[in-house]
Amino acid sequence: MSMTMSLAAQENGLTADDPPAFQCPSGHLEVYATDPELARRICDIEKQTAPTLAACGMSDRTPLSLYVVQRIEAAGPHCLGAYICETDEIAVVAPEQLATLEVLSDIYRSMDAAVLFDSLVVHEITHARLTKALQGEELSVASHEYIAYAMQMASLPSAVRQSLEDVRAEGPVDRSAINELTLFFGGPDAFAPLVWRHFQTDGNGCDFVKSLIDGTTILGLPPDS
Ligand SMILES: [Zn+2]
Secondary structure (H helix, E strand, O other): OOOOOHHHHHHOOOOOOOOOOOOOOOOOOEOOOOOHHHHHHHHHHHHHHHHHHHHHOOOOOOEEEEEEEEEHHHOOOOOOEEEEEEOOEEEEEEEHHHHOOOOOOOHHHHHHHHHHHHHHHHHHHHHHHHHHHOOOOOOOOOHHHHHHHHHHHHHOOOOOOOOHHHOOOOOOHHHOOOHHHHHHHHHHHHHHHHHHHOOOOOHHHHHHHHHHHHHOOOOOOOOOE
């Protein structure tokens, strides 16, 4: 998800006890995490994801800050990741914490916590890169989340993706179902498989993502519905 509250205003914001920033060698990300191994892994994820994002029209790599946190207070207990566009900050709930969460979407619960964590990093970095690609233009929530979930699902090891029952479902996807109601009431369990099945259909993929970015396609419910 994306949100507007500053991380610094949260309990998780920077304090004297927080770990120093780990600068990724690429210069495109700084990571705040207590585990240096995890920080390096996050740097690798950003680097590995960049070509995929660029192919889909999101080539901007303005430096971001990513915080590995125990929880995201401002957005409630069900929020696993957030991007704050005003400050180019990302927060993602730590892998060891993800493993202990009692309330977790089925699709996420079925994944190893490390795999889930990595995919959440991709999701939030996508929101950040997409925001830059939009150059101030607005996008519907469904369109923004379509792109973030498409990149997240694409980043999963194919064996993990194939283990998700709803992702394997065959047949055409009703594009009108990829809307805000499905997202808010169905959560990732309902939204992510629909997005992935639509995204990987012939003729969609990055071409479809680019059409969302340039505004020729709009996903979601009309504003007055
Ligand atoms: Zn999101």
